[in-house]
Structures are given as structure tokens and as C-alpha cells.
Amino acid sequence: MSAFIKKTKILYITYDGMMESIGSSQILPIIKKLSKNNHMHILSFEKKEDIKSKEYMSELKKLNKNNVIWIALRYWSYPKTIATMANIIKGAIICCYLIIIKKVRIIHIRSSMPGLLVAPFIRIFRLKILYDMRGFWADEKVDRYGWNNKGLYYKFFKKLEENLILKSERIICLTNHSIKILNKKFPQVNRNKFICIPTCSDESNFKLRKKYIRTRKKNIIFGYLGTVKLAYNFEKVIFLFSKLLNLDKNIKIRIFNKGSHNHIRRIMKKYKIPKNSFQIKFVERKRIHREISTIDLGIFYLNTNYSINASFPTKIAEFFLSGKPIICNPFNNDIINLFKKNQVGISYDFKETNYRNFLKKIRKMISNKKTILTCREIGEKKYSLSF
Numbered sequence: 066m067s068a069f070i071k072k073t074k075i076l077y078i079t080y081d082g083m084m085e086s087i088g089s090s091q092i093l094p095i096i097k098k099l100s101k102n103n104h105m106h107i108l109s110f111e112k113k114e115d116i117k118s119k120e121y122m123s124e125l126k127k128l129n130k131n132n133v134i135w136i137a138l139r140y141w142s143y144p145k146t147i148a149t150m151a152n153i154i155k156g157a158i159i160c161c162y163l164i165i166i167k168k169v170r171i172i173h174i175r176s177s178m179p180g181l182l183v184a185p186f187i188r189i190f191r192l193k194i195l196y197d198m199r200g201f202w203a204d205e206k207v208d209r210y211g212w213n214n215k216g217l218y219y220k221f222f223k224k225l226e227e228n229l230i231l232k233s234e235r236i237i238c239l240t241n242h243s244i245k246i247l248n249k250k251f252p253q254v255n256r257n258k259f260i261c262i263p264t265c266s267d268e269s270n271f272k273l274r275k276k277y278i279r280t281r282k283k284n285i286i287f288g289y290l291g292t293v294k295l296a297y298n299f300e301k302v303i304f305l306f307s308k309l310l311n312l313d314k315n316i317k318i319r320i321f322n323k324g325s326h327n328h329i330r331r332i333m334k335k336y337k338i339p340k341n342s343f344q345i346k347f348v349e350r351k352r353i354h355r356e357i358s359t360i361d362l363g364i365f366y367l368n369t370n371y372s373i374n375a376s377f378p379t380k381i382a383e384f385f386l387s388g389k390p391i392i393c394n395p396f397n398n399d400i401i402n403l404f405k406k407n408q409v410g411i412s413y414d415f416k417e418t419n420y421r422n423f424l425k426k427i428r429k430m431i432s433n434k435k436t437i438l439t440c441r442e443i444g445e446k447k448y449s450l451s452f
Contacts, residue, residue: 074169075099076106078156078179082140083107083124084115086350087264087379092175093124094267094450100131106169107133108159108182110140110152156182164190171195177202177222180229187232196233201243202226204372209295230254239263242398243375263399264379268449271354271386273441285309285427287318288360288389290353290380293325293332296373300332301366301394301415307336308420309427318364320345321356357387361431366415367396374398385409385444388437390430409440 083093096105107128115121116137128135138155141148160182163169173195174180186192203222206212212219230236230251236259238244244259287306293299306318320329326345333343348356357363363384367373374397381400384391390410395401404412411426430436445451 072102072104073171074104074106074167075171075173076108076160076163076169077173077175078108078160078182079175080110080152080178081175082111082115083109083135083137084111084118084121089120089124090267090270090350091265091379091450093128096133097128097131100133105131105133106163106167107135107137108156108163108179109135109137110156111137112140153181157185160186164192173197174229175199177226177229180225184225184228194229194233195235195237196229197237198226198239198243198375200239200375201372204370204375205296208368208370208372227251234258235260237262238375239377240375240397240399241402246374263377263448264382265448265450266379266382266386266444268386268445268451270351271357271383271444273386273388273437284315284317285313285362285431286360287316288357288363288384289318289320289322289365290357290363290383291322291365291378293320293322293329296367296376298366298368299329300335302364303332303336303338305364305413305415307338309424310338310342312421312424314342316342318343319356319360321348321353323347353383354387357383357389360389362410362427363389363391364393365391366394369394369396382444382448385440385448387444388441390436390440392427403443407439407443408436409443 077092077096079092081087083089096107099105111121116139121137125135136159138152138159141151156179164183164186170190171193172183174183175197176199180196183192183194187194203212203219203226204214206222207214207219230247231254236247236254238247238259238261240263241261244261247254247259248256289299289302291297306316310316320343322329322345329345346356363380365378365380367376367378376397377399381391392411392413393400394414395404395412401412404410411430413423
């Protein structure tokens with residue numbers, strides 16, 4: 066009988082590329098699992114070089130085997146306004162086809178931009194929308210990219226955000242902090258519609274490698290993963306590292322980053338960090354778990370502002386699943402509560418402190434096998450893609 070059960074048609078829309086790190090590492094694995102019981106369609110916007118890549122063709126074949134229909138539109142970026150309008154029009158035409166001809170009625174939109182593609186059809190075709198907010202998108206543009214919060218773009222996208230929240234069946238947020246903010250802002254929306262799902266990673270990739278479990282004190286290796294600009298203040302991290310380096314010349318920091326190597330070197334030079342104390346390296350997403358396994362702990366600093374209340378970096382899941390504790394600032398209530406309830410790292414405001422005692426605290430933490438196992442346990446329980 067199960068063979069004759071009618072499968073649900075679901076469309077997943079993202080304005081980002083599936084071939085980018087988040088798409089390939091998080092979204093595609095989930096869609097493949099969902100395709101076992103549903104007819105899955107993907108609409109994404111891909112960069113020209115990604116569509117021509119071998120990785121794209123490989124993923125396309127895998128999705129075809131799983132009966133997933135992937136419509137990858139070429140992403141246009143220049144000239145900006147015209148290109149964006151062209152992307153939206155192309156996407157809306159595809160959505161129109163899938164909704165009217167293919168009878169798709171459940172649509173998962175990742176962030177606010179895809180909402181533009183389906184907004185005209187929601188009421189007409191009684192679509193069920195799953196609004197995966199990711200964060201406060203328009204506010205991120207203000208805090209990180211210099212948008213004017215009184216400008217037309219900001220007001221337009223905040224209105225779009227409001228309409229999507231009011232019309233969606235479910236609203237997915239990355240943090241409980243953001244849900245509390247939205248509950249106050251939209252008291253008319255049933256609280257049960259809001260779901261907190263933080264960014265996760267594949268636990269089968271980020272394994273706890275016994276080879277790197279520390280059972281004795283030795284040189285500390287910090288790990289910095291990802292971007293060093295916009296939402297992050299990399300300079301605060303290196304300032305702290307320089308203070309600790311003055312106390313122990315053997316500590317190291319490994320920086321895994323794409324595209325900002327010269328900027329990183331300038332900061333290292335500013336704080337007089339010797340070349341043998343740091344390494345800058347670009348690592349492909351599929352190999353990042355190997356690099357994380359060679360460090361002792363992760364470290365980063367997120368700029369505190371309104372939009373950060375809705376953010377939860379993927380790197381937290383990747384560090385924890387690898388058994389690595391983290392040092393970061395208390396950037397929102399979710400991370401504050403995480404540190405309060407679990408021994409998985411150090412919440413640190415990156416202000417002046419007794420650096421000698423702080424270094425001792427770090428040594429004690431990374432030498433404690435229980436801390437490592439707790440990180441992995443929390444990673445599996447809260448931040449794994451397994452479901």
C-alpha cells in the first residue's frame with residue numbers, strides 16, 4: 066500500500082547558491098532525506114562558475130537519483146538593481162509554472178528575498194509557506210552593509226518580512242532570543258507557529274577523532290573559521306592572541322578563510338604576530354572537518370547589535386561536533402544560556418583581564434577530556450543534521 070501513497074509536492078527556494086558552503090553541506094543533505102517521502106523541487110540562484118563546475122554536475126546526478134528536481138538559475142549581479150530585478154522576474158516565472166502547472170502548494174523560502182517570488186501567489190492559490198527567516202535580514206543590511214534604516218529598501222523589506230510572518234504556516238528562527246522579539250512585535254501571531262532551529266552540521270563529517278583528544282598539557286592551537294569582516298571583529302581576537310602570546314611564545318592560531326588573506330596579514334603585522342605563530346589557509350568545505358580536528362579550540366568575536374540577536378553561526382555546530390570548545394563574546398541570549406548550562410567553552414567580552422589566569426583557564430579547559438566529550442554530546446543533541 067505504501068507504494069500508492071500520494072507524495073507531497075514541496076518547493077524549496079533559496080536566493081543563495083546550493084553550491085556555496087551552506088547549501089552543499091546543510092541544505093542538500095536534508096532535501097535528499099525529505100525526498101524519500103515527498104516530491105522535492107529546488108529553485109536556487111547559482112554563480113556562473115558554480116554551474117559550470119564538476120561539483121555541480123555531480124550534485125545534479127545525485128539529486129536526480131533521489132528524484133529531486135533542481136532548477137538552478139544563473140545569478141546575475143551586475144548592474145546591481147537591474148540584475149536583481151532580472152533574478153526576481155526569472156524566479157517568479159519559474160514559481161508561477163510550478164504552482165499553476167505542477168500544483169505545488171507547500172513552499173519553503175530561505176530568508177526574505179525568495180518571498181518576493183511567491184508573495185503574489187500566496188492568497189490566490191492558498192499556498193502553505195514555511196518562512197525560514199535565518200535572521201533579521203533587513204536589519205543585517207543596516208548593521209553590516211550600511212543600509213539606512215529610514216531608507217526605502219529597508220522599509221520595503223521590513224514590510225515584506227511582516228507580511229511573510231503574518232501569512233506563513235510556520236516561521237523558523239535561529240535563536241529563541243529572536244522568537245521572543247517577534248512574539249512581542251506580532252502578538253496576533255500564534256506563538257506555536259515559531260520554531261527555533263539553530264544552524265546545524267552533519268555529524269558524520271565532523272567526528273571526534275581520538276588521535277587529537279588531549280590527555281596532557283602541550284602547546285595551544287587556536288582555530289579561527291570563516292569570515293573576518295562584516296558581522297565579525299577579527300582584530301579583537303588577534304589582540305587577545307597577542308596578549309597570550311606574550312605569556313607563551315609556543316601558542317599558535319590557524320585561520321581558515323577565503324578571500325581576506327591580505328587583510329588578515331595586515332592585522333597580524335599591526336599586532337606584531339610572528340609568522341611562525343599563525344597560519345592562513347583556504348580549505349574546501351568538504352575538508353574543513355580535518356582541519357578543525359587539528360586545533361584545540363575555536364575562537365571568534367561577533368559585533369553586538371540588534372540583528373545579531375537572531376544569528377547563530379554554523380561554526381559553533383562544527384566546533385562542537387568535532388569536540389572543540391569555543392571562546393566567544395556573549396553576543397546574544399542563546400549563546401549566554403548555552404555557556405551557563407554547559408561546559409563547552411568560555412564566554413568572554415574581550416576586554417582587559419588577567420591574561421595569565423585566562424591562559425591557565427584555557428589550558429585547564431582543553432586538557433579536560435570531559436569538556437571535549439561534552440562538546441560532542443551537545444553538538445549531537447542540539448546542532449546535528451540527523452533527524
